[in-house]
Amino acid sequence: xxxxxxxxxVPAEATVARMAPTLRFELAKLLSQWRVRIVxxxxxxxPGVFVAVVSQQSSLPTDTVFGRWMHxxxxxxxxxxxxxxxxxxxxxxxxxxxxxxxxxxxxxxxxRHLLVSVRSARRIFATKAIAAVSVILVMVLGLAVSAVxxxxxxxxxxxxxxxxxxxxASGEAARLVGAAWLYVAVAALAFAAVGLLGSVxxxxxxxxxxxxxxxxxxxxxLQMLPLPxxxxxxxxxxxxxxxxxxxxxxxxxxPMVVGLIVSLAWTVAATAVAYLLFxxxxxxxxxxxxxxxxxxxxxxxxxxxxxxxxxxxxxAGFGAGGGSGVSGRAVEQSIATAYGHLYxxxxxxxxxxxxxxxQLRSAATCxxxxxxxxxxxxxxxxxxxxxxxxxxxxxxSAIYQLDVQADGKFVADGDGPPPVNGYFQVRTPAGDSxxxxxxxDGLIDLLDSPKG
Amino acid sequence: METGAVVxxxxxxxxxxxxxxxxxxxxxxxxxxxHGLIGPNGAGKTTLLGLLLGLARVTSGSLxxxxxxxxxxxxxxxxxxxxxxxxxxxxxxxxxxxxxxxxGLRGRRDDTRIGAALDEVGLRDMADDRLRGFSLGMRQxxxxxxxxxxxxxxxxxxxxxxxxxxxxxxxVHRVLTRLADSGVAIVMSSHRMDELAALCDExxxxxxxxxxxxxxxxxxxxxxxDLDYRIVTSRPSDAARIAADTSGSRLVNDTGRHPxxxxxxxxxxxxxxxxDLIADLVRSGIAVRELGPVVPPLEAAFLALTDGAEDGGx
Numbered sequence: 001x002x003x004x005x006x007x008x009x010v011p012a013e014a015t016v017a018r019m020a021p022t023l024r025f026e027l028a029k030l031l032s033q034w035r036v037r038i039v040x041x042x043x044x045x046x047p048g049v050f051v052a053v054v055s056q057q058s059s060l061p062t063d064t065v066f067g068r069w070m071h072x073x074x075x076x077x078x079x080x081x082x083x084x085x086x087x088x089x090x091x092x093x094x095x096x097x098x099x100x101x102x103x104x105x106x107x108x109x110x111x112r113h114l115l116v117s118v119r120s121a122r123r124i125f126a127t128k129a130i131a132a133v134s135v136i137l138v139m140v141l142g143l144a145v146s147a148v149x150x151x152x153x154x155x156x157x158x159x160x161x162x163x164x165x166x167x168x169a170s171g172e173a174a175r176l177v178g179a180a181w182l183y184v185a186v187a188a189l190a191f192a193a194v195g196l197l198g199s200v201x202x203x204x205x206x207x208x209x210x211x212x213x214x215x216x217x218x219x220x221x222l223q224m225l226p227l228p229x230x231x232x233x234x235x236x237x238x239x240x241x242x243x244x245x246x247x248x249x250x251x252x253x254x255p256m257v258v259g260l261i262v263s264l265a266w267t268v269a270a271t272a273v274a275y276l277l278f279x280x281x282x283x284x285x286x287x288x289x290x291x292x293x294x295x296x297x298x299x300x301x302x303x304x305x306x307x308x309x310x311x312x313x314x315x316a317g318f319g320a321g322g323g324s325g326v327s328g329r330a331v332e333q334s335i336a337t338a339y340g341h342l343y344x345x346x347x348x349x350x351x352x353x354x355x356x357x358x359q360l361r362s363a364a365t366c367x368x369x370x371x372x373x374x375x376x377x378x379x380x381x382x383x384x385x386x387x388x389x390x391x392x393x394x395x396x397s398a399i400y401q402l403d404v405q406a407d408g409k410f411v412a413d414g415d416g417p418p419p420v421n422g423y424f425q426v427r428t429p430a431g432d433s434x435x436x437x438x439x440x441d442g443l444i445d446l447l448d449s450p451k452g
Numbered sequence: 453m454e455t456g457a458v459v460x461x462x463x464x465x466x467x468x469x470x471x472x473x474x475x476x477x478x479x480x481x482x483x484x485x486x487h488g489l490i491g492p493n494g495a496g497k498t499t500l501l502g503l504l505l506g507l508a509r510v511t512s513g514s515l516x517x518x519x520x521x522x523x524x525x526x527x528x529x530x531x532x533x534x535x536x537x538x539x540x541x542x543x544x545x546x547x548x549x550x551x552x553x554x555x556g557l558r559g560r561r562d563d564t565r566i567g568a569a570l571d572e573v574g575l576r577d578m579a580d581d582r583l584r585g586f587s588l589g590m591r592q593x594x595x596x597x598x599x600x601x602x603x604x605x606x607x608x609x610x611x612x613x614x615x616x617x618x619x620x621x622x623x624v625h626r627v628l629t630r631l632a633d634s635g636v637a638i639v640m641s642s643h644r645m646d647e648l649a650a651l652c653d654e655x656x657x658x659x660x661x662x663x664x665x666x667x668x669x670x671x672x673x674x675x676x677x678d679l680d681y682r683i684v685t686s687r688p689s690d691a692a693r694i695a696a697d698t699s700g701s702r703l704v705n706d707t708g709r710h711p712x713x714x715x716x717x718x719x720x721x722x723x724x725x726x727x728d729l730i731a732d733l734v735r736s737g738i739a740v741r742e743l744g745p746v747v748p749p750l751e752a753a754f755l756a757l758t759d760g761a762e763d764g765g766x
Contacts, residue, residue, distance in 0.1 A: 022557060
């Protein structure tokens, strides 16, 4: 009797039962590679050591968000590590694992054996993808746990200062740090999917291994440019910056949601293209050495189209078409809010009476390049911050020079008067302490700034 | 022993773009038969073996394996095992780990059976050695052990004796003969005519994707027609003169093609003519010390049918 191979429906439980041994085998193969083992160990050890050592240094990585607070709280270290991971480590990890998971079979010449043994190309694809993602997630978990452990052990469980200067209680900081790592881990799936695509498409060629890393570098270069905010938001690397929005009040959730949608769309599209290429491959062709140039059409075009659609959708949805998202109003609002919060922190350090932000009524007037009404990123922003104290007739003022980056992050450098923000330390009854108003890190919500 | 067709191919064609790898191939394989697949490189042997293993789908025609229409790639029915282009095992794992992984994939992990399979191919002593130190022949034997582990009903092997020493070859032949006796159908490609003659019930010769012969080995030998025979005698010059005078036989002077020792002559002719020649030599008092075809009948038939096709390609 003749039966078609696909004709019998398989219950879900049976599918899982069939996948389990194949998944175990794929995990065993991945974990039997020395380089994967070494990287796994490094992920669970290195961040903790890094955070613990750097937290004890006199010089902190102040050019990285939260770096200037590494002396103050153990929760800053994991966020410095997260920031570093988003720039380099995550693309490299995904490249190392997902970018090699199919190519390894090509190098070893084991495809035909595997196909005959497993008897389901779909199951092979699914288990390879799941195994790669599992290992990547274990690596990310290791990075997070290690960094948190290093920070808490070396510095302690103290409140964290957010990116708008407000103090985040240690319990809330723990929740936000966990959420930020989780968010970035989900966003990293897009790069893992690109790794799978490269691994399938390029066969034993090292190009497959490099694809996520090359993509990440290209996207980083793009993000340094003053791109239209709609295009910026449609890039799959956007979530690697958007997580910082968790640390403002209110949280900048819109860019995070957009970034998550973009990441998931890239994950689905790249995985689907990889699956189609895999299913179309002829495994009897002994001369096969990757789909080569076909991947440009098969993989590149859908992903570029996805970016174009995402750009159009963000532009239509938020009215943020051609602008950079950095408007004068947003800069003024952001620096004034941060100043108000940090003024309270400075008051605490100096044991001055606490003045709530509502009474302080901090405000800012900013110019860019000497002109009012400016917009866009640049290091030529200058802001005058004013505030009032109860029972004091005069208005206090402080000057800041701002370097506003294209991704919305800014560093405000205090320019006087010296007792307020002109010196990096303040003299407290307990001795000299870092002056929280000397340099201020801030974050502008690019999607809440349509005029820019 | 099963009696139904294990493989039933009808007008199977397979193309890769413009290249026709298989062209209207028919093949029937009952249980217990050892079927040889021969042809020049690029004839389509690997493609046909790959189709039987479910590694690719036919472009047109019908291919049924163990009652399942091979409609899509990767849909290998249970009961099919084997390898093309080498066994493709994992060099970072030991022999035992490779077999255990395979057994796990098929959901039948059983250490006793793994040991028995290693025993059968003579690799028990190397069971815990990593594969990266194995020779080609040892890998071939381990590939066979991997196939045995799945208790196949159809075994598909691509040059299973490749890289084997004479002892290893004998061992593999013993295993294959036992499997065929137990009802397993075996399709194997080989370039070694002696191996095919020793093992196969039937052979199929492929040439540029087409079947140019399919049938029993004995019938193929009969296709060989007149052959060149090398005859070693006590008086070679007299033997050459008598051969030249014998009706139906012809002295072959091309010693480059048929290297002859000084005491040998090479004669072309039908079996009857060679019989007459030998009788004449004996009557003339010439001792015949050796007699045999320069090219074995199977090889001669193969060369005749494939027209001495060149190597290379699929």
